[in-house]
Amino acid sequence: MASLGDLERSVMEVLWSGDAALSANELRDALAMRDGESGRTVATTTVLTVLSRLERKGFVSRTREHRPHRYQALLSREEHTAELMHEVLDRSSDRDAALARFVGTVSDGEAATLRRLLDELVRR
Amino acid sequence: MASLGDLERSVMEVLWSGDAALSANELRDALAMRDGESGRTVATTTVLTVLSRLERKGFVSRTREHRPHRYQALLSREEHTAELMHEVLDRSSDRDAALARFVGTVSDGEAATLRRLLDELVRR
DNA sequence: CGTTTTGTTCTACGCTTCGTAGAAGAACGT
DNA sequence: ACGTTCTTCTACGAAGCGTAGAACAAAACG
Incomplete structure (x- = not known):
């Protein structure tokens, strides 16, 4: 993009x-x-x-x-942001390692948000 | 950056x-x-x-x-990637909504990776 | 209808970033 | 001191972007 x-x-x-x-x-x-x-x-x-x-x-x-x-x-702001995050991640050679770094640096609140979002994902 | x-x-x-x-x-x-x-x-x-x-x-x-x-x-590639992801996220007005979009668009494998990473976070 | 108003495209210019590298300068080995 | 090796300085052309006038098209209005 x-x-x-x-x-x-x-x-x-x-x-x-x-x-x-x-x-x-x-x-x-x-x-x-x-x-x-x-x-x-x-x-x-x-x-x-x-x-x-x-x-x-x-x-x-x-x-x-x-x-x-x-x-x-054309995209909502959130879609745009998510797209950019994927793009950044795609440039990394080791996606998991990059994700690990990312997760390791989010705030506690955001970690909780992520957990909740992932739980919702599973539930449907 | x-x-x-x-x-x-x-x-x-x-x-x-x-x-x-x-x-x-x-x-x-x-x-x-x-x-x-x-x-x-x-x-x-x-x-x-x-x-x-x-x-x-x-x-x-x-x-x-x-x-x-x-x-x-100065930064490892993964640190750099994580930094960029934060930067992208910081530009969003509604971080949680953007995170939701992001999580909603990751692959199953990456969702699993994220879950594992978040579990490790809690455990220490 | 012709004219005035409103809206759009075309063209252009200056600034900055980036790839590119030669010319000039500094340091080192012998 | 001299040539070699490395770094900095300077520069240029292409592209992207903010900026907006000039020219063109369409609509409104009398």
């Missing part, structure tokens, strides 16, 4: 944070909102450019039916 | 695949060996350049004591 630049990531964050498909202008506004005072507002064309790139990279899809095209994330 | 380019990654692979610290020339030879017929041999200075960059990025350290400086990975 290709990686994301800063603005690309911000756009994905916005798309991920609500399930509805958004237009370029809505995205621009959401970005401006999100960054509050701190960040400048970015031009709509800029948003459109990154949306095209995100589409080319397979991160978003768009509906061309009505005129303000509407854009939405 | 910064990301790695193709050659940078190859260099790290070599460093990870043996625990000894290597000189630039040994690395160049190992790379040439590894890529066999397929790939051209890269110049020693090229290796040195990427080693400097890897050092700046915190991936390798070098001993300057003796003349062919010797380079070694």
Whole structure:
């Protein structure tokens, strides 16, 4: 999976944070909102450019039916994260060893979460 | 953590695949060996350049004591992988949901490995 | 319909990263 | 001191990304 630049990531964050498909202008506004005072507002064309790139990279899809095209994330944020974790793991030559390291460094709470998730897996 | 380019990654692979610290020339030879017929041999200075960059990025350290400086990975490959997995997870807003997705998509064998690892965690 | 407004694509530029390696400099053996 | 070996400095071209104007298309409106 290709990686994301800063603005690309911000756009994905916005798309991920609500399930509805958004237009370029809505995205621009959401970005401006999100960054509050701190960040400048970015031009709509800029948003459109990154949306095209995100589409080319397979991160978003768009509906061309009505005129303000509407854009939405192809994967949910969690799916995306899980995918990335697999990708990282796939690059390792010894997956089990890497998993061991990973498990060895999660917090207690997360270890418990993992246990619970694995139990649920078995149960169905 | 910064990301790695193709050659940078190859260099790290070599460093990870043996625990000894290597000189630039040994690395160049190992790379040439590894890529066999397929790939051209890269110049020693090229290796040195990427080693400097890897050092700046915190991936390798070098001993300057003796003349062919010797380079070694700062993290083991597994530590690196685990670190990346945490990094990916940290970018998610809902870690538990992301973990759930991840666990839901691992193979049966890996689920078993995870269970075993978590059991070992508890036991000590 | 022609015009104004709104939305999209095309093109482009500057910055940064990375592969690539020569030129120049430093250190070491003899 | 001299050549050899190693490292650093400098540089360049390609690609990725933030950035956005210019040009083009479509819709709204009078």
